[in-house]
Amino acid sequence: MTAKTSHWPAFAACALSQGFGSLLAVPMRLRSRTVGSLALFSHGTGPATAEDAAITQAFADMATIALLQERAARESVLINEQLQRALNGRILIEQAKGMIAHTSNVDMGAAFALLRDYARSHNQTVYETADRMINNREFSV
Numbered sequence: 001m002t003a004k005t006s007h008w009p010a011f012a013a014c015a016l017s018q019g020f021g022s023l024l025a026v027p028m029r030l031r032s033r034t035v036g037s038l039a040l041f042s043h044g045t046g047p048a049t050a051e052d053a054a055i056t057q058a059f060a061d062m063a064t065i066a067l068l069q070e071r072a073a074r075e076s077v078l079i080n081e082q083l084q085r086a087l088n089g090r091i092l093i094e095q096a097k098g099m100i101a102h103t104s105n106v107d108m109g110a111a112f113a114l115l116r117d118y119a120r121s122h123n124q125t126v127y128e129t130a131d132r133m134i135n136n137r138e139f140s141v
Contacts, residue, residue: 021045026057028064035067089127096130 015023025039038060048056093115100111119129 015041019043022048024048024052024056026053026060028060028067030061030064030068033068035064038063089130092134093126093130096133099133 020041020043022042022045023039024042025037027034028036028038038056040056093112096115097108097111100106100114101108104111104114106114115129115133116126119126122129124132
C-alpha cells in the first residue's frame, strides 16, 4: 500500500493496522455497465503481478455475469407478477362491466362509464369498485 497511500491515507492507515500490506482492486463490469469492484487484500507488500491481475479480473468477470443474471431473473419475475396482477384486474373489471350491462340493460361502453363514474364519486379506483361489486361487498349502483 505504500505506492498509493497518499491517495487514501485514512483507508491505508486502517488497512495497515489490520495487517494488510497490499490491495488489488478490479472493476466488475460488462461492456459499459459497471456494477461494482472486486478487491483482494494481501498481507504481503508490493505490486500485483500481471498474472494475479488477470486472474482477479477473470473472477470479477464471472461474478459480474452471475450478479447480472440473478438481477435479470429477479426483474423478470417482478414484471411477470405485475402483468399477472394487471390481467387479473382487467378480468375483474370486465366481469363488473358485464354485470352492469346486464342489470342496467346498457351496452358495455355505457357500463364502463357507470363503473368509472361510481368509482370516481366514491374516491375509489375502477379496480376497487369492480372488486367490491363482484365480491358483493357494500356495492350498489
